[in-house]
Amino acid sequence: MADLAANAPRFLADAQAIAAQVPDGAFVALPPDYSLVAAEVVRALVRRRARGLRLLGVPVLGYGADLLIGAGCVESVETSAVSLGEAGPAPRFTEAVESGALRVVDSTCPMVHTGLQATEKGVPFMPLRGVIGSDLVTERSDWKVIQNPLTSEPDPIVLAAAIEPDIALFHARWADRSGNVWIGRRRELATIAHASRRTYVTYEELRDGDMLEDELLAPGVLSSVYVTAAAPAARGAWPLGVVDLYAIDDAHLAHYGRVARTREGFERYLEEFVWRSTRERNSSPAPSHA
Amino acid sequence: MAEYAREELLACTVARLIGEAAHVAVGAASPIPATACALLLAQGRPLRVSLLHKRAGNPFTEGSRELFDLAGQGRIDVFFLGAAQIDGRANVNLVRAGGRRFPGSFGSAFMYFAARRTILFREEHSPRVLVPKVDFVSAPGVSAAGVWRRGGPQALLTGMALFRWQAERTRFRLESAHPGHDSAEIRARTGFDYDLAEPLASTPTPSAGELALLRGPVAREIAGNYPEFARRVWGRVAPV
Structure with missing residues (x-):
């Protein structure tokens, strides 16, 4: 991986442009399902047929990782768990491990946090x-x-x-024109950004001004010094949620948890929600996941 | 006697086990422990409850590591662990057994040591869950002398029975059978050896007052974070 982020923030066109920045074989840190997953980038990684990714769950993984595993993008996962929460076990993860197709480096939540905190401090x-x-x-x-x-x-x-991911990848409520992103109380996102060589963020909305100059917003801001590039993605966490904007789509996750139990059901899911939505995007300026 | 759901009996039992704790933390996918905490709060108990997966108004502002830091500081009195396998030494396995893969250890390898008490909870009471020896130790029930450990197991609650942990004997004792289950059935469905309390008590059933709270304010509270569970137990409820 290249150097740490420079001071000049870069804005990219969309989630697909971010997926193009994630090389095959990269060690990619992802947040849990309740904490701003860049799901639109996950779909774009499936579409660009990413291979050999090594995922780090901070501290656990869920829907996004299961999609990448099922689509053959993942070589290994280092995590405390992979689960869909109330929607049950992560079906593609379970199948891939039981068939020997996926390597798991098992951890426990605070050991993931502690390893990342070591990197934050620059100690071994x-x-x-x-x-x-x-x-x-x-x-x-x-x-x-x-x-x-x-x-x-x-x-x-x-x-x-110390755990040193190549790439931190997550979604945020806001970015501003200075390249700062607002993550609110989801401070594990700050930890993985501090510890990763590069950080890519999708955001819901672009704000005018500099959020670091706003005393109420600043405590929830990740400074642009950590941000390699950001790109807009409205509803970019769907079917996961962004607090106060849109809730986790429980019905969709339950549907995924059921259909993805078989390889055939998973392929149909990809066709409907990953491949087809690209074709719709290419023929329409207003994509929708409804 | 009032009709009650099995989940309501279990939540009331968990509430009794929590007892006089000041701070309870509830981790991933734990609707029944969360229900027990909501019941204690609805009863007016001065309890702090930290729900790791609370979707709105989450108690943590330092990210998901804050729960573990709180526990490390000794600020968590009670925590809950479920597992794919639990053995008679109170070891828990959340990783793998017999070719099957489970989600993973979550925070168990730390929380089992750092919380003052851990309530083991698993609804399925069967020889495949309650085994003589776990295939993989995610977190040990007992630690060697000289190894730092603030707390450990308090009890094991299943859909059939309640076992108390006896720290001095490092064994479980069967404390009560839930209504409809008896000593012979529990013995046949438990893969590890344990001590018996004679005569075997029956787990107390929910009171009318507890049921009124569960089906009112508790159901509405739980529906916000565990919508599927709330629908299954209480039908359609509008979250608060």
Whole structure:
């Protein structure tokens, strides 16, 4: 991967242009389903037939990852879990792991956060309590149990190696003309942006002015220093949600959870909601997912 | 006696297990623990409830790591864990068994240590869930001497029975059978060994007062975050 983001923000045309910036084989950090997934970019990655992606769940994965896995875009996932929440198990993930087609690097939520926080600080590892005695420790060669060096009492403690994603990818409510993006309280998005070499963001709306000069907006802003490029994508999280704008489409996720249990059902789903919507976009200026 | 749904019995039982806690955290896909917390709040209990997956008005402003940081600081009294497999040493497996893949460990490998008490909850009570030994330890029920651990298992609640964890014996004790289930059936459906309380009690059923709260303010509260669950248990309810 190239260098960290420069100071001049770049605006790209749309989600497809962002998908073109994600090379095959990249290590891509994604948020959970409840936290601003760039679903329109996920669909564009399927359309550009991305291959060999290594996904990092921060700290878990859901619909977006399952779509990429089912479409053959993914080589491995490092995550604490993959699930559709109330809509049940992630069907393409489950099938891919059980058939041996997908490698899973199993983690536990705070170890993902801790590994990213180490990268935020530029240190090689960071300790966390708990975890010792879990079989995860024996599977993870990048986790080490050491004696707490600050005490003479026996006190084993686990270290998380710094996690450095190539790319952070997520959706945001707003971008401004300075290239700042507003993520609100979803601060895990800031963590993955801080820790990743490049950060690509789709946004609902472009705001005039500089959000960092607004005291009420500024605490929810991710500064443009971390943003490699941003692109507009209205309803870009659908079928997932953006709080106060549109809710998670539970009925759609339940539908996906049912039909994607079979390979044939998943292919029909892709045809209807990923491939066909491109053709509609190409023949109409106003795409709709309704 | 009032008619009640099995989910209502389980929620009332969880509410009793929570007891005098000050701060309860509820993780992913846990509608029954969330219902129990909403019931305690509706009863006017001074309880802080942090719902990890609350869609609007989520309690965390530092992102999803804040729950784990709170637990690490000792600010979470009660947490809940479900699992694909649970064994008689209270180990939990959320990863894989017998060629089958499950979603993954979530925060279990940390929260089981850091929360003061963990209530294990799994509706399916069968030999494939309650096993002699888990195939994969996502999080251990017991830690070796010298390993930091603030808390551990308190109880195991299933759709059939309630087991108490006995820390000094590192074994479960069958505390009560839910109405309609008996000691022999529970023994036959449990893959691990456990101690018995004689005579075996029956799990208390929901009171009329509890049911009125569950079907009123609690149902409306739960419908906002767990719409499918609320529809299944209470039919159509308008969320608050």
